[in-house]
Amino acid sequence: MKDRYLTTNQGEPVTDDQNSLTVGQRGPTLLQDIVFIEKLAHFDRERIPERVVHAKGAGAHGYFKVYKSMAPYTKAKFLQDPEVKTPVFVRFSVVVGSKGIADTVRDVRGFAVKFYTEDGNYDLVGNDIPVFFIRDAIKFPDLVHALKPDPVSNIPADSGKNTRFWDFMSLTPEATHMLTWLFSDVGTIKSYRFIQGFGVNTYKWVNAEGCAFLIKYHWKPLGGIQNIDGKEATMLAGIDPDIASRDLFDTLACGKTVEYELLVQIMDIGEECMQDFDPLDATKTWPEDKFPLMPVGVMVLNRNPENFFAEVEQSAFCPAAIVPGIDFSNDKLLQGRVFSYGDTQRYRLGSNYLELPINRPVVPVHNNQQDGFMQIMPNRGTANYYPNTLGGGIPMQAPEIGIPEEPYVEGREVRMKVMADDFTQAGDRYRSMTAVEKDHLVSNIVEDLCYALKPIQERMVSNFMKADTELGSRISQGLKL
DSSP, rough: OTTOOOOOOTTTBOOOOSOOSSSSSTTTOOOOOOHHHHHHHHHHTTTOOOOOOSSSEEEEEEEEEEEOOOOOOOOGGGOOOOTTTEEEEEEEEESSSSSTTOTTTSSSSEEEEEEBBTEEEEEEEESSSSSSSSSSGHHHHEEEEHHHHTTTTOTTTSSSSSOOOOOOHOOOOGGGHHHHHHSSSGGGOGGGOOOOOEEEEEEEEEOTSSSSEEEEEEEEETTTOOOOOOOHHHHHHHHHHTHHHHHHHEEEEOOOEEEEEEEEEEEEEEGGGGGGTTTTTTTOOOOOSSSSOOEEEEEEEEEOOOOOOIIIIOOOOTTTTTOOTEEEEOOHHHHHHHHHHHHHHHHHHHHTTSSSSTTSSSOOOOOOOOSSOOOSSSOOOOSSSSSSSSSOOOOOOOOOOOOOOOOOOOOOOOOOOOOOOOOOOHHHHHHHHHHHHHHHHHHHHHHTTTOOOOHHHHHHHHHHHHHHHHHHHHHHHTOOO
16 A cells, blocks of 8 residues: 555654664764654564463464254354354464474474354363373473473473483373373474374363263364374474474465364263273373264364464463353363463463454453453443442343253362372383384384483383383383393
8 A cells, every 4th residue: 555654653654764863974863763762662572471381383263163063962052053163263383392493393282272152262272192291280380390491501301311301201100101102203293284183181061951071172184194203303303493384374375274173082971980090180091992082073274374473472272261061170180271371371461361353252251350451442331340230230140051060079178199000001002003103112212211310211111111011121122221
């Protein structure tokens, strides 16, 4: 547009943006040069704190359509009508590394989906691996400290001589299952279009009759699943460290779509304590022969963000963002995530981060929360409290939809370690692998673990031995213990 002239942030036209105001041609710059001052002051503040985890990411817009009504299991409105397209925004990410990390490094990948539903936003925040390192959120700061750079040398955990990482893992037996995923070829990728996604935690669906079901979420790429081995990952990290981000962007830019099918495993709430594993344990998977995958719908990504910072960097996901018909289980890791994710976004983006366009629901927001940094949707009227008569009792409490779920937990307050089998599923996974997959898993672990101190190696081998004697023996031989 020829009339789109430069202005200051106040709207004043700028006639010269390339030369600062000085005393004569060679004199000092004047403080009254408001164009210069505003330009540099804003530049000095362009960076916001990076995410503690999931720092580097790529995003895409699209929509989700359910195949058929899920009314027998949930009253969530966006899961009822196959004709309705629910807008979504997806952010894929590298979990541990900072913003400059290569896309292909051995790491977990984040797979976070924001559904903009008629009942508000629903955030399904997961990873590309179905299990996690820990089962209790109180250990999360310790886990991330062990994964992040050494506080003395500032050398990242993934740059070799991984003593801190393996020290923590060897003392955390529940992480054994996760390590059989992370150090397989699942831990190295070069395209977000061909990775799976998992909710990781156990959620609840509640139907209109108040019946509750435990849920595990799965995303399957309709283009197939592809991984790479460690050698190719290392090569690509040097040649094209942004390959996964570039691949997703270029695919959507040329008019193609990227599609994922959503499937769930469903367990009746009454079956929870009848299993030989804890269905609420994030270090465990549910056996698919007993709890088969049920197709729910398809997600189609068809549009790139128009501005990376505004949409990808400022996007904020939180498992606490739920809608009627979806609820939290007593998964101890999920219970901590419900608080922590929103809290870190308030620190990173400000108390009103949900008013940013990428995070704002598509439905009107009404409540009596007010003020704070960057408030752009202030409440109107004198009655900023409830109950009230001065404001006509508005906004009023919403009516309950359907029959509320009956509470199913009671007991005394305790701090109690969960006693669980930390090794059977890890061993089952190893035994399910092909010979090549087993070779890759063993060599990847040996190549990384070989830098750790011998006592740490011995502890880690002991854990792998408990999962599978062949796996432990092969790693021990590789380390020459």
